[in-house]
Amino acid sequence: MAVKSETRRITAKDYRVDQPIDWCPGCGDFGILSALQQALARLGLEPHRVAIVGGIGCSGKSQYHIGAYGVHTLHGRLLPYATGIKLANPELTVVAVGGDGDGMAIGAGHFVNAGRRNVNMTYILFNNEVYGLTKGQASPTLPLGLQTKSLPEPNAQGRVNSLMLALSAGFTWIGRGYAFNVRQLVGLMQKAIEHPGLAYLDVLQPCPTYNNLHNKDWYAGKDRGDRPRVYALDDEDYDPVIAEGADEETVVAKMGQVIGKAMEWGDRIATGVFLENRNVSTFEERLGSRSPSYHKHAPALRPIADAEGRSLADLSDLFAQTSVTRKPGGEA
Amino acid sequence: MSSEQTDSLAWRVGGPQGSGVDTAARIFAGAAAAGGLHIFGRREYYSNIMGRHSYYDVRVAGRPMTCHSSVVHVLTTFEEETLVRHAISTGEGGAIIHDVESSDVRLDRITFLDERVVKDLTAYLGERDLPPTTAGVLEDARRRGVEVFPVAYDQITETLAGDILFKPRADRALNTIAVAVSCALLGYEPEYLADALKWIFGGRQEIIDLNVKAVELAYGYVKDEFDHGRLLHRMRPVHGTEPMILVGGNEAVAMGKMAAGLTFQTYYPISPATDESVYLEAHATVPLKNGGEGAIVVVQTEDELAAVTMATGAALTGARSATATAGPGLSLMVEGLGWAGMNEVPLVVTAYQRGSPSTGVPTRTEQGDLLFAIHAGHGEFPRLVLASGDVTEAFLDAAQAFNYAERYQTPVIHLLDQTIARTTQTVPPFDVGSIRIERGDVYVPPEGDDVRGPYPRFAVTESGVSTRPLLGQRGGTHWLTGAEHTEAGQVTEDPVIREQQLEKRARKLALAAREIPAEHKLAVYGEPQAAFTIVSWGSNKGAILEALERMSAAGIDARLIQVRLLWPFPREELAPILEAARPLVVVESNHSGQFAQLLCGQTARQCDHLVVKYNGRPMTCGELTRALLDIHRGTAEERIVLRNPYE
Numbered sequence: 001m002a003v004k005s006e007t008r009r010i011t012a013k014d015y016r017v018d019q020p021i022d023w024c025p026g027c028g029d030f031g032i033l034s035a036l037q038q039a040l041a042r043l044g045l046e047p048h049r050v051a052i053v054g055g056i057g058c059s060g061k062s063q064y065h066i067g068a069y070g071v072h073t074l075h076g077r078l079l080p081y082a083t084g085i086k087l088a089n090p091e092l093t094v095v096a097v098g099g100d101g102d103g104m105a106i107g108a109g110h111f112v113n114a115g116r117r118n119v120n121m122t123y124i125l126f127n128n129e130v131y132g133l134t135k136g137q138a139s140p141t142l143p144l145g146l147q148t149k150s151l152p153e154p155n156a157q158g159r160v161n162s163l164m165l166a167l168s169a170g171f172t173w174i175g176r177g178y179a180f181n182v183r184q185l186v187g188l189m190q191k192a193i194e195h196p197g198l199a200y201l202d203v204l205q206p207c208p209t210y211n212n213l214h215n216k217d218w219y220a221g222k223d224r225g226d227r228p229r230v231y232a233l234d235d236e237d238y239d240p241v242i243a244e245g246a247d248e249e250t251v252v253a254k255m256g257q258v259i260g261k262a263m264e265w266g267d268r269i270a271t272g273v274f275l276e277n278r279n280v281s282t283f284e285e286r287l288g289s290r291s292p293s294y295h296k297h298a299p300a301l302r303p304i305a306d307a308e309g310r311s312l313a314d315l316s317d318l319f320a321q322t323s324v325t326r327k328p329g330g331e332a
Numbered sequence: 333m334s335s336e337q338t339d340s341l342a343w344r345v346g347g348p349q350g351s352g353v354d355t356a357a358r359i360f361a362g363a364a365a366a367g368g369l370h371i372f373g374r375r376e377y378y379s380n381i382m383g384r385h386s387y388y389d390v391r392v393a394g395r396p397m398t399c400h401s402s403v404v405h406v407l408t409t410f411e412e413e414t415l416v417r418h419a420i421s422t423g424e425g426g427a428i429i430h431d432v433e434s435s436d437v438r439l440d441r442i443t444f445l446d447e448r449v450v451k452d453l454t455a456y457l458g459e460r461d462l463p464p465t466t467a468g469v470l471e472d473a474r475r476r477g478v479e480v481f482p483v484a485y486d487q488i489t490e491t492l493a494g495d496i497l498f499k500p501r502a503d504r505a506l507n508t509i510a511v512a513v514s515c516a517l518l519g520y521e522p523e524y525l526a527d528a529l530k531w532i533f534g535g536r537q538e539i540i541d542l543n544v545k546a547v548e549l550a551y552g553y554v555k556d557e558f559d560h561g562r563l564l565h566r567m568r569p570v571h572g573t574e575p576m577i578l579v580g581g582n583e584a585v586a587m588g589k590m591a592a593g594l595t596f597q598t599y600y601p602i603s604p605a606t607d608e609s610v611y612l613e614a615h616a617t618v619p620l621k622n623g624g625e626g627a628i629v630v631v632q633t634e635d636e637l638a639a640v641t642m643a644t645g646a647a648l649t650g651a652r653s654a655t656a657t658a659g660p661g662l663s664l665m666v667e668g669l670g671w672a673g674m675n676e677v678p679l680v681v682t683a684y685q686r687g688s689p690s691t692g693v694p695t696r697t698e699q700g701d702l703l704f705a706i707h708a709g710h711g712e713f714p715r716l717v718l719a720s721g722d723v724t725e726a727f728l729d730a731a732q733a734f735n736y737a738e739r740y741q742t743p744v745i746h747l748l749d750q751t752i753a754r755t756t757q758t759v760p761p762f763d764v765g766s767i768r769i770e771r772g773d774v775y776v777p778p779e780g781d782d783v784r785g786p787y788p789r790f791a792v793t794e795s796g797v798s799t800r801p802l803l804g805q806r807g808g809t810h811w812l813t814g815a816e817h818t819e820a821g822q823v824t825e826d827p828v829i830r831e832q833q834l835e836k837r838a839r840k841l842a843l844a845a846r847e848i849p850a851e852h853k854l855a856v857y858g859e860p861q862a863a864f865t866i867v868s869w870g871s872n873k874g875a876i877l878e879a880l881e882r883m884s885a886a887g888i889d890a891r892l893i894q895v896r897l898l899w900p901f902p903r904e905e906l907a908p909i910l911e912a913a914r915p916l917v918v919v920e921s922n923h924s925g926q927f928a929q930l931l932c933g934q935t936a937r938q939c940d941h942l943v944v945k946y947n948g949r950p951m952t953c954g955e956l957t958r959a960l961l962d963i964h965r966g967t968a969e970e971r972i973v974l975r976n977p978y979e
């Protein structure tokens with residue numbers, strides 16, 4: 001969810017940074033970056049209310065080119081950093097951006113456990129099936145048996161289906177975009193950010209340098225008479241929404257629908273919103289029901305000392321509970 | 333094992349884990365404390381939930397104590413394993429309370445008794461022409477002047493059950509009965525036990541009534557069966573004691589963090605750190621002095637990598653944020669520590685040391701992580717390392733750690749150990765009023781709407797400290813990165829900027845070394861001018877303080893220099909006071925003498941003697957005093973290892 005600027009119009013320019021970009025020409029990352037800048041602007045978010053949290057790899061460099069708070073973290077750890085930032089200051093819009101090696105290999109445990117929490121933030125996975133920055137090794141999203149150009153042998157390990165993993169982990173918004181369809185991507189990013197819960201946006205991102213198999217031409221279906229492989233769920237009769245209070249049967253049916261679409265690959269690759277589940281509480285709500293003062297003063301914003309630096313915490317009750325000296329009158 | 337303090341009473345209770353040993357100890361400690369007595373308690377247990385042997389020492393006196401005693405005065409047992417393991421530690425004039433049913437059981441029939449113990453005890457008993465049975469163990473105790481009290485527990489619980497109660501329910505009062513038998517034999521008034529029961533079972537009247545009844549029956553039993561006047565030790569209430577709290581190390585740290593304004597804590601379950609986070613979670617709504625309430629977010633993460641990075645993320649927003657772990661968890665956190673160092677994030681890591689390496693002896697104590705804490709991480713970045721010597725210091729240091737972290741904008745490792753974590757002690761209520769919260773150089777957004785970033789977060793300054801915008805502040809946008817960076821946080825490999833940033837970060841450590849007052853870095857105890865000098869750190873302090881008293885009673889002047897700030901090492905303060913040190917004795921709980929190495933590296937002063945213990949159990953003043961007296965007489969080796977096979 002996003003906190004909008006009340007005072008002035010925000011444009012994509014506000015999010016641009018005057019810094020040279022060192023991605024290879026033709027890299028899908030450019031489209032994703034541009035889409036993200038536009039989406040943030042369209043949502044009217046003030047840059048200082050936005051934190052972009054990057055992983056390690058080519059994609060993780062995106063945050064240097066966005067004029068908000070940018071946090072370039074450790075390989076695979078972007079989601080715990082993002083979680084800490086968001087829980088401590090829920091007023092921030094937090095978007096994590098990372099690659100498939102980062103998120104599905106070294107960070108897979110964090111991905112799964114982030115799903116369990118459903119913190120209100122967005123994770124955009126730049127999915128190119130290879131480790132770009134280390135020169136093209138197979139990533140966990142490269143299908144078994146494929147041999148992209150840096151591989152000495154065909155890929156001997158299977159492919160993880162990140163959409164299904166997101167579903168089983170508990171992400172409450174799941175979508176997929178394509179790096180060369182920026183228009184659609186902007187819309188998807190807006191929806192993902194506005195979704196009140198944890199959103200996972202998988203972006204098919206051609207890496208012209210190392211993934212010679214699933215490149216722009218392949219997605220466009222150049223090899224099969226220009227019939228594009230990528231299609232939009234919007235063009236079909238597909239309803240991703242699980243409404244608040246939905247019954248068990250509906251939930252099961254909707255989840256099944258996500259699996260069906262997520263398993264499509266090769267000839268038909270779906271893009272769009274796969275799931276929008278409004279039936280799960282956010283972690284912030286759960287924290288607030290434990291301790292209502294969480295909503296009043298988030299960890300980053302809670303006063304802890306008076307003007308003289310004296311602690312505001314009143315521990316006298318805790319001391320009373322552990323006080324064992326017998327008081328006159330006989331009570332322990 | 334006969335020369336321990338005699339003005340205190342050392343009570344020990346043992347039994348299989350899950351059988352209520354902890355409750356028994358709490359009842360005893362509570363009863364003693366209700367009578368105004370001071371308590372020093374500690375717990376020893378296996379990495380196991382049900383069945384393995386655990387025991388609890390409660391030492392009681394009319395004055396504060398700082399360590400436990402290896403000589404037991406009253407040993408309370410319900411079953412044979414405890415009897416067999418600890419009878420030998422019960423000293424002359426002491427008492428052993430045991431179940432009549434355990435009077436004659438073969439040692440090799442006791443399920444969890446280690447083979448090594450069976451072998452050693454069998455040999456020990458054989459040398460004395462005694463059989464390898466509990467009967468042999470008890471006879472040996474009698475010969476050494478220990479009084480033995482067989483108790484028909486079953487008969488008491490049967491009476492307690494009477495016609496109305498299901499017997500297994502009455503059996504649940506067994507630990508209360510055992511405690512009450514101890515107290516009756518010690519001539520202590522039963523009303524204090526009733527106080528303790530009310531305190532422990534707060535509000536659950538039915539349980540309180542049952543246990544109070546159990547106390548009456550136990551007192552009656554002792555009166556009928558034993559001439560209790562024959563027990564040498566007595567326990568008497570003390571009047572007019574100042575108010576005290578009974579608190580453990582984990583709780584003390586948690587309270588220190590609460591007082592310091594902690595609002596975010598992460599953890600992954602690990603002994604002996606978990607209890608701290610669980611305590612925080614149970615008290616996550618903190619009452620505030622201005623009448624309101626404040627929340628503490630406690631997140632149980634998927635692993636320690638997430639724990640350290642999530643806490644770091646929270647710290648970037650300005651929350652006072654920490655994580656708590658033990659040695660193996662700290663190993664996993666190292667990459668996150670480096671990132672926090674590189675990005676100048678005020679992060680507090682509470683690290684409880686335990687028997688290591690790898691899984692080690694996970695529920696036992698050690699000080700094996702000192703050099704690791706100081707050096708953890710690839711490359712060079714500043715961090716502060718503090719070590720607390722007792723429960724009260726644990727509270728104060730837990731709070732102070734945040735001030736250091738925010739002042740120097742860098743990670744602070746607060747080192748504790750299993751000994752402090754598992755100590756339960758009466759202390760005066762912690763002094764929250766003495767804490768001053770200092771937030772360091774935090775950016776203040778100027779008025780107006782049109783302030784824009786990027787902000788030079790990592791501006792090069794003389795002190796090394798730069799103004800820190802918190803994520804979310806207008807005009808403060810910048811980048812954070814594990815890569816070397818410019819002032820605004822953009823990646824650079826420029827050699828000049830590299831030097832400037834590395835030097836700037838390093839200057840903060842020098843600043844800490846200059847600024848932190850000497851009294852926060854070290855403390856001197858005993859005779860400040862004495863030549864006989866012990867230098868130590870962490871939880872050994874307790875045993876050393878009592879050893880100093882005993883040396884002084886023997887006419888030997890000695891002093892302890894306790895180093896509390898381990899990094900930056902207080903070289904300037906320490907070197908001059910060590911000049912007159914003869915002999916210089918380093919005491920620590922590890923194998924290689926990590927502190928001694930650090931001391932030598934930093935001050936070029938080798939210690940004359942190194943006293944170490946690494947069997948996983950804390951030092952006692954008895955064994956330490958013997959070592960120090962040997963040193964004083966000139967009969968000691970350079971390296972002395974404290975060993976006790978019956979702990």
Ligand code: SF4
Nearest residue numbers: 023024027058132207
């Ligand atoms: S290696 Fe691939 S992913 Fe990386 S910048 Fe080049 S094209 Fe893009």
